[in-house]
Amino acid sequence: MTPTALITGITGQDGAYLAELLLAKGYVVHGIKRRSSSFNTGRIDHLYHDPHEAGTRLFLHYGDLTDATSLIRIIQETQPTEIYNLAAQSHVQVSFESPEYTANSDALGTLRLLEAVRILGMTRHVRFYQASTSELFGKVAETPQRETTPFYPRSPYGAAKLYAYWITVNYREAYGIHASNGILFNHESPIRGETFVTRKITRAVSAIHGGRQDVLYLGNLDAIRDWGHARDYVEGMWRILQQSTPDDYVLATGEGHSVREFVERAFAHVGTEIVWSGHGVDEFGLEKATGTVRVRIDPRYFRPTEVDLLIGDATKARNVLGWQSTIGFQELVTEMMAAELGPDGIR
Ligand code: NDP
Numbered sequence: 001m002t003p004t005a006l007i008t009g010i011t012g013q014d015g016a017y018l019a020e021l022l023l024a025k026g027y028v029v030h031g032i033k034r035r036s037s038s039f040n041t042g043r044i045d046h047l048y049h050d051p052h053e054a055g056t057r058l059f060l061h062y063g064d065l066t067d068a069t070s071l072i073r074i075i076q077e078t079q080p081t082e083i084y085n086l087a088a089q090s091h092v093q094v095s096f097e098s099p100e101y102t103a104n105s106d107a108l109g110t111l112r113l114l115e116a117v118r119i120l121g122m123t124r125h126v127r128f129y130q131a132s133t134s135e136l137f138g139k140v141a142e143t144p145q146r147e148t149t150p151f152y153p154r155s156p157y158g159a160a161k162l163y164a165y166w167i168t169v170n171y172r173e174a175y176g177i178h179a180s181n182g183i184l185f186n187h188e189s190p191i192r193g194e195t196f197v198t199r200k201i202t203r204a205v206s207a208i209h210g211g212r213q214d215v216l217y218l219g220n221l222d223a224i225r226d227w228g229h230a231r232d233y234v235e236g237m238w239r240i241l242q243q244s245t246p247d248d249y250v251l252a253t254g255e256g257h258s259v260r261e262f263v264e265r266a267f268a269h270v271g272t273e274i275v276w277s278g279h280g281v282d283e284f285g286l287e288k289a290t291g292t293v294r295v296r297i298d299p300r301y302f303r304p305t306e307v308d309l310l311i312g313d314a315t316k317a318r319n320v321l322g323w324q325s326t327i328g329f330q331e332l333v334t335e336m337m338a339a340e341l342g343p344d345g346i347r
């Protein structure tokens with residue numbers, strides 16, 4: 001039987017990499033996309049063929065995590081053997097502005113999917129992956145963080161994902177669903193959403209290099225994140241669902257870097273000297289600046305409650321799944337900057 005996957009959030013960064021991976025493995029892939037007034041399939045257009053063509057294995061369906069009936073209908077029609085729940089309002093700062101919507105899509109959306117599986121009598125036939133997050137650790141109790149580290153979310157997003165984590169565990173224990181959480185640390189790529197800090201930086205550095213922008217405005221430069229590459233992490237998601245027993249796994253590189261360091265590496269890629277300015281946030285204050293100021297702090301980007309430090313320990317994933325991150329920090333910055341600059345090195 002051909003394995004059949006249903007991916008929610010297929011139009012996002014991870015959805016696109018995962019769809020590519022599963023198609024390469026011979027899967028039939030169904031994806032849920034939201035109705036939008038403009039095209040929102042840019043990340044997967046290269047994978048999509050007219051469904052009238054013979055041999056097509058990628059199919060898209062309109063639906064929304066806030067709409068239970070659409071989820072029930074799509075699962076019933078597509079009869080997936082694996083469901084990857086990647087859809088979410090995934091921006092931490094936005095979750096402070098839209099906490100109710102974030103809870104509806106990220107927390108209740110996960111419940112709606114699991115309930116759909118139960119209502120349709122598919123609890124024994126389907127494997128379920130939940131996109132859990134290092135944001136669950138929030139105000140960290142220990143470093144590095146692992147599967148046993150206590151959770152302490154610091155945003156409406158983190159709190160919604162906490163519900164999604166536990167409802168996934170509960171449906172596994174209550175109904176025997178093969179349901180697993182991947183607790184993924186930050187992972188980036190050239191198709192990362194433009195408002196996450198890495199992509200915001202690479203886009204701005206490219207624009208500054210090309211003379212189209214003067215200054216990059218950022219928030220907390222001292223936050224430390226464990227940044228990997230999305231391509232590695234979707235491989236980990238797939239491996240989690242190939243295990244005979246469902247379980248929860250941390251996927252991480254084990255290395256932490258600050259936002260400031262990401263900025264430095266991105267500017268180094270184009271050979272531009274950085275002159276920082278800010279609210280006395282760092283030692284490179286305006287009074288010491290000798291060149292054109294390229295980076296300024298805008299308190300608008302500070303979060304009401306910040307997650308200062310995330311570094312993951314993926315030992316369990318390495319031992320059980322044989323998974324490890326292969327793309328390092330410098331390689332990630334280089335790939336993102338090269339994509340931003342285009343073939344001519346300037347865009
Ligand atoms: P993106 O923001 O790039 O993609 C989110 C996807 O969810 C998009 O396809 C979006 O559709 C879709 N979506 C949003 N709201 C809804 C909704 N109500 N109904 C249906 N679809 C919806 O996220 P990533 O690809 O980076 O992340 C994938 C998942 O992994 C998310 O759940 C995220 O929270 C989680 N995660 C991500 C990490 C990371 O570092 N990238 C780390 C840990 C967890 P549209 O394109 O129309 O906006």
Ligand code: GDR
Pocket residue numbers: 090091092093132133134135184185186187195196197198200217218219220221223224225259301302303306307
């Ligand atoms: P994060 O990613 O909150 O870790 O969530 P983001 O890139 O938004 O922020 C990382 C860190 O950078 C700091 N920062 C800024 N962030 C943004 N977006 N814009 C800025 O201008 C800026 N300046 C500094 C932030 O304060 C933060 O400390 C991501 C998402 O993909 C989640 O969905 C996922 O669950 C987690 O990673 C793991």
